[in-house]
Amino acid sequence: MIYQLARRGPAGRPGPERHENPFDDVVEQIDQAARVLGLDPREVEVLKHPRRQVIVSIPIVMDDGQTRIFTGYRVLHDTTRGPGKGGIRYHPGVNLDEVKALAAWMSWKCALVDVAFGGAKGGVTCDPGTMSEGELERLTRRYVAEIFDLIGPTLDIPAPDVGTDARVMAWVMDTYSMKKGYVEPGVVTGKPLLLGGSRGREAATGRGLLIVTREALRHLGRSLNGARVVVQGFGNVGSNAARLLAAAGAQVVAVSDVRGGISCPDGVDVARLLRFRQETGSVVGFPRTEPLTNDELLTMPCDVLLPAALEGQINEGNADRIRAGLIVEGANGPTTSEADEILVRRGIPVVPDIMANAGGVVVSYFEWVQDRYGYFWPEDEVNARLEEKMVGAYDALRVGAERFNLGNDFRTAAYAVAMERILEARRLRGLYA
Numbered sequence: 001m002i003y004q005l006a007r008r009g010p011a012g013r014p015g016p017e018r019h020e021n022p023f024d025d026v027v028e029q030i031d032q033a034a035r036v037l038g039l040d041p042r043e044v045e046v047l048k049h050p051r052r053q054v055i056v057s058i059p060i061v062m063d064d065g066q067t068r069i070f071t072g073y074r075v076l077h078d079t080t081r082g083p084g085k086g087g088i089r090y091h092p093g094v095n096l097d098e099v100k101a102l103a104a105w106m107s108w109k110c111a112l113v114d115v116a117f118g119g120a121k122g123g124v125t126c127d128p129g130t131m132s133e134g135e136l137e138r139l140t141r142r143y144v145a146e147i148f149d150l151i152g153p154t155l156d157i158p159a160p161d162v163g164t165d166a167r168v169m170a171w172v173m174d175t176y177s178m179k180k181g182y183v184e185p186g187v188v189t190g191k192p193l194l195l196g197g198s199r200g201r202e203a204a205t206g207r208g209l210l211i212v213t214r215e216a217l218r219h220l221g222r223s224l225n226g227a228r229v230v231v232q233g234f235g236n237v238g239s240n241a242a243r244l245l246a247a248a249g250a251q252v253v254a255v256s257d258v259r260g261g262i263s264c265p266d267g268v269d270v271a272r273l274l275r276f277r278q279e280t281g282s283v284v285g286f287p288r289t290e291p292l293t294n295d296e297l298l299t300m301p302c303d304v305l306l307p308a309a310l311e312g313q314i315n316e317g318n319a320d321r322i323r324a325g326l327i328v329e330g331a332n333g334p335t336t337s338e339a340d341e342i343l344v345r346r347g348i349p350v351v352p353d354i355m356a357n358a359g360g361v362v363v364s365y366f367e368w369v370q371d372r373y374g375y376f377w378p379e380d381e382v383n384a385r386l387e388e389k390m391v392g393a394y395d396a397l398r399v400g401a402e403r404f405n406l407g408n409d410f411r412t413a414a415y416a417v418a419m420e421r422i423l424e425a426r427r428l429r430g431l432y433a
Contacts, residue, residue: 022101029415036404036416039423046426047107047419050100052076056146058124060138072143074122076156077103080425083154084120085110085361087161087190088143088168090136094123105332106361108418109354113393115365120156122147128163140168144175151176153186153372159364160190170195186371189364198367200382201360205330206240207383208359210248211390213304213328216351219398220326222303225249230302230324232256232294233309234283237330237357239274241306246270254297256309257282261297262289299323307334314339322348329353340411349408354418355397362389 027048034044058070073096076084086106089099099121107119124143128136150156160169169191176187185196193199200207214224227250231242234257242252252270254263259282262268268289276286284291298305298314301323307313308330314322316338327343327350329335335343335350343350363386370376377385400406401413 021097023097023104026101026104030419032412033415033419036406036412037420037423044419044423047078047104047422050075050077050103051079052150053096053100054147054150055096056143058139058142058146060135060142062135063132070124070126070139070143072122072124072146073099074147074150074156075099075103075120076150077119077121078107078422079118080422080429081111082116082118083152084156085115085117085159085364086120086122086156087159088164088172089121089123089161090126090128090139090163090168091123092125092127094125099123105354107422108415109358109361110365111418111421112354112397112414113358113362113389114396114421115362115389117157117361117365120158121161122158123161126163136168137171140171141175144172145179148176148179151187153184153368157186157364157368158188159361166190166192166197186368189367189371191367196367196371196376198363198370198382199377199379200386201363201367202236203240203244204363204382204386205237205357205360206242206244207386208362208390209237209241209306209308209328209330209356210244211359211387212351212356212394213245213250213306213326214248215391215394216326216328216349217304219394220349222325226251227303228253228301229304229306230254230297230300231330232261232297232305232307232313232334233331234277235308238306238308239277241308241330242268242270243274250304253302254292254300255283256292256294256297257284260284261292261294262286263292263297263300264289304328306330309334312336314343316342319343320346322346324348327351329356332357344407344409347408350410351394351397352411352414355393355410355414358393359386359390362386 030044030047034041054074056072058072062068103119103121110117169188172188177183191197217224229245229250229252231238234255246252251267262283273286277283299321303325305324305327311333313334315336319339319342332353400417406413
């Protein structure tokens, strides 16, 4: 897979490069942020080296009686501001360089939203869609056993990611607890409520998108009430964002899923659409809407475009035809580097993924806090605390863009703000030798 540097350098700098190794993107981002911050590249060298990288072999007995060996990874990028935090990914494309890059991006995300975590990530190279529940459970339990000494509520706290869910997190918690000899819910977040999960966690990323969209529109002198919103991707993130945006007064005029898109100039009834999707498995064919392609959806005139599907959806092939007043990234990496250059030049602001979709990690932090002292908040309190964190993070991003004279290049501003916080914490702590 060819990874593209989905970030742009400050004005006047050479354009981004194409990389096969996603961690090369991380290194380039670090160097760009160093230029914005006016730092010597040597001052940021430590961030180019993850604190710990582990590769483990995971032998399990498959349902057919054969033993198969899987490869697992866990990378701890930075713990300057707190224990590591990052998901466990089950996917055929998982490899060490991808996990290293994802761990670093978690470092930036946690610093930007100002939660006391560093960045981590893990994964197993497998295809969960072809595996039975029993095989997935055995895989998870052996993987946890292999990294047992490296995770924990004060060391490194996993969470769900691509190919994993609350069920998998329950197996992680149980395996860790059995080996410890006592129940330790704080080892993992994204768990079922009955096992110490947090209320509000399922909708947290979508709710964070609502908050960031509202704040960004306010900053631009516009209102969320009546704003025309297009949502690409109707999974957990996109559907919750659409539901919450509509409830807040926005007009969701188009949505899509893997099977296609629909539009309605007067606004889609999101509550009815959710029921229709549950019954049919797709948004396609929803009554009183018109079908449209992915390209038509992305290039519709709207106030807010919310890409919440796959990476690279906004690219140099369509960026010059985007007619949104604001883009808020619900997915990870939905905008390529070439598209970023075009959008900045056209004056279309983009709230980057590490800011926009950070609601999930914020409520994961809340879950960890609740697990640590054994008292759980009502959902209203979780949502109020999420609101406070997301508003504060967006304000820091906006001020950073102004302070570094970056105009509407919020992506570069996000990395600069995050790395500035990590480096300042490193300076205060000093270097243990």
